[in-house]
Amino acid sequence: MFILRFLEFIGRFIFQVLDSAGKLGIFLWRTMVAALTPPWYPMQFFRQLLNVGYLSLPVIGLTAIFSGMVLALQSYTGFSRFNASNAIATVVVLSMTRELGPVLAGLMLAGRVGAAMAAELGTMRVTEQIDALSTLSTNPMQYLVVPRVVAALVSLPLLVLVADVIGVFGGYLVAVYQLDFNASNYLSQTEHYLEVKDVMSGLIKAGAFGFIVALMGCYHGYNSKGGAAGVGRATTNAVVSASILILLFNYALTALLFNR
């Protein structure tokens, strides 16, 4: 009896996972079809660009500067134990561009933008505004989802580029003013071992993470049901699923872009 119930539980769980994956896959497909067919809504796109990109700058900037500062301190702690403290400039810039820049920016964006998208679209769903769009002969996928997803896809790499610079500056501040490094030495160390592909791999990740954040925000909002509680659930699910997918794809992309 117990075994049966246990198997039933496992079966149901697997079906649920497959069900969600299928629904998400269909949503992804519809988003891509909508993105590639006219009409496009440039005003909606710019509005989202402003919201996702420009207005996220303070959050991303703060995250980046403290990450850079912590990186400098922590790597000094480790490296000074075997007289390698000169390497901290390199550690800071590589960690920022390859890893922490895109991941932290992606996670912050999931909290700031993914949640907002889920709540906004979710409210539009439960108040029938999404239905109203289609009765006005406007495809909600094209009008609501595509501008958000494309805006996030475009803005996160730009935000990460800014985060990279600010993060390196944070490391520089700590190294020069707290750990008494020579300023010009630190800067030349920073760029000496840095390669274009370090930055590029971070930006590719950022594009993927931006896409994930907006897609999960829109998916959960668009399909929310059940009033205020449903919108709350959609928001939670959007942030949690986006964060997990970011960490998962972070490993996948790192492994893919990795070369010895």
Place this chain on the structure above:
Amino acid sequence: MSSDRKAPDQKIKIDVRNLSKRFGEKVVLNDLSIQVKEGESLVIIGASGTGKSVFIKTILGIIPEDRGEIYVDNEDVTKLSGRERIGVMKKFGMLFQGGALFDSLSVWQNVAFSLLQGTNMAGVKLNKRDAKDLAIEKLRSVNLSADVADKFPSELSGGMQKRVALARAIAGKPDIIFFDEPTTGLDPITTSTINHLIRDIVKDLGITAVAITHDMGSVRAISDRVALLHDGHIIWQGPTSELDHTDDPYVHQFIHGLPEGPMKVTY
């Protein structure tokens, strides 16, 4: 109330045949068939939860049907692709129960939405100034003054939101207009104002109208013909004037609001 617009040669505007829809185990629409003639005002009545909203949304293509055909102007819209179906939507205006105004847009942008996007019946696309002028004109036609144009929906009362939504529904000059519980949640005075507005607009513009409601006051004020939806299909239909004379037990129970009768309301 008036049945003077009925003529035997009236064109069929919407012809729904054997429409069925179920959600999981629950059968909501079961072989529902009904015709709506051009220019008439049909009101569908029925208890809460009998699938009135589902019926309207299925015709609009918001909810996909399981089975059946829906002819609009002799074209079976169920055979159309998603994109084509959204194009057919230009013929329709819809007043949602809660108004469903876009809260990120101002009142005039809401009203003029289909004119700014060029997704109206005539296919006209107006610039901002013309669209705003037209929106203000539409607002006047629902007895709202020009100074609400720049407000946002959240700044308006429920009755005003309903009127803005009505203005939005007629702004694209649709052939057919749907009303989902147009007076639910409004006070008696606003209710009768909205009923009169609907009546006037439908008459003046010669629009085919389909409304769903459980408010008998609305039914008598706006309908030429009434249909009763129960158990997923239409069990009675006839001119509004016959409503009080029919001996159909379902109609009798509904219009008098009797707890006892053939209809068992279960929740």
